Amino acid sequence: MSFRRALAVGAAALLALTTAACGADVGEEPLSDDALVIYSGRNENLVKGILEQLEERTGIDVQVRYGTSAELAAQLLEEGDGTKADLFFSQDAGALGAVAKAGRLETLPPATLDAVQEGFADEGGHWVATSARARVIAYHPAQAPEVTEMTSVDAVLDPRYKGKVGYAPTNASFQSFVTALRVAKGEDGAKAWLEEFKANEPKAYDNNILVLDAVDSGQVALGLVNHYYWYERVAEKGAAGVTARIHFLNSDDPGALVNVAGAGVLAGSPQKDAALKAVDFLLSEEGQRYFADETAEYPVVAGIEATKHDLVPLEELRGASIDLNELDSLDATLALLDEVGLT
Template identity: 30%
Template sequence: MKLFLSRSLLTLATLAVVVALPDAQAEEKVLNLYSARHYQTDEALYEGFTRQTGIKIKRIEGKEDELLERIRNEGAYSPADVLLTVDAARLSAAHELGLFAPVTSPTLEKRIPANLRTGDWFSFSTRARVIIYAKGVIDPDQVKTYGDLANPRLKGKVCSRSGSHPYNLSLMASIIAHHGEAEAEQWAKGVVANFARAPKGGDTDQIRAVAAGECAVAVSNTYYLARLMRSDKAEDRKTMDKVGVVWPDQQGVGAHINVSGGGVLKHAPHREAAVRFLEYLASDQAQRYFADGNNEWPVVAGIKIDNPALEALGKFKADSLPVASLAMYRAKAQIIFDRAGYR
């Protein structure tokens, strides 16, 4: 009887292992993605990864600060493998919270330029912060640099989104890196003195405000412009007919570049899949998705894109400042904006 029970228990244990194996294998084919990118075109991006690898993406979307807080609260029990978000300031915030794990990948190091990656997060697309002006109201030669936005001749003519927004914090961080804190603060005060109204809205709102005559100059990330340029709405086309675009600082350091990127999280349960996903985002196929689908520039050199809006915006000199420098001066940028009254 004892022998029979022992053999039965052994058989049951063996069956349990056999049954458990498919579940374990299935679990390895999953990637848990926390994303602050809310673009429909990214669906094709994720589907492409699953087709290539067989790894299913389980996605949780949310606002940047909410996701960072969630990951921090989940701690070692977090199911998240990868965080994707936009803006270097936000990515650096995740780094400062200790949420990312270091990643060593020859593929990422080879394909992504050194100035667009750090030890634990990587840029996968870029967008430039350009100057928008009202045609027939502003001579584009008057706004050839970011510094020109502080010129008193633009008094009452500048629109802006909040100084606490990460896009503007990253721009200010680049100004600090290039020109120092004193000059950066002087610039911020000059821009505030030129405001046509209190900062509000997003980049698209600034473009529309310039077109409507509420102000004459603003700054915007390029993918908002490209979105309006590709729109089927007559209102959007009229807006773009009324505004011009200047690539700033082309005789100097070049136009400020912001990024969309991500990293592997410290407690990622599927680390191998997470690294494979980042490497996929640097592939030719994924890089084309970023450009053709969401109007962002690829970070990988030599990618052939098919986006008439990006082609119409033309070639430009981009600031090669390392994204790590943007992270370094993020907190100082907020302090300077606050002192200048750039709310």
């Protein structure tokens, strides 16, 4: 079986797995040949505003199809050259990497790739990060004050946390964490970790917001989430109105993964120029400020800081030393989660 054929088969399995796990509708609305068609693995609630600004500032007619990043990556591989998509706006680097490996993304101009800080663009030039986010451990300070001393996600396997850890198994960020776990520990090591995690009876939630709710209310002592959920909650309710706290592991550990959302232009797109303008807009000061202030994510362009959130500076975070391109084996991650029974 050729590499391309093997990848396509894996993508089909990925689509089946994610559809079964998430039940999300990628959408079948008619797509225009004249508009810039964006397949967005980013949630509509998070990015609708910036995509509307894109239309206003550039005059480009934009049409968006929303779904999970894994679903859309699989759909792009199935559609091949026949896709109507011009731009893939992904929630994580892994989905971008999978599409790039299949030869479905154009090479971006050097000026676009050089706009971001080192390490936040594909070395092959096929995609560029648009924002970054860090994995953290949310914790209830009265139930688990010792979390502030943790340096590895392995600590959540301690029997003292049996039934007291919340996670969102169908969320792309958790799946990316598991992929990082596979990269760092190998397949056998990751499977052993997940089996031990399952034996500790973690509580599954539909999304990270509900995980944070559970930590905040004391239903669980710990939660595996991304940093921005907590910052958004504090911005909404004030620091005094939020019981939960978050801890950055600040170490070379899969639990300290700093992942990215990013974008790539589909190969052969008739709207290539418009797609490149869209990517550059997302990397503009206006676009980066949006991510910093509206979604509490880290800007990937140097010199831009949040004005609404007191974010720990990105350059001060020590994350997992994993090449983000290695997070592209989403199908294997989903298969492992299914095998272990954590889907």
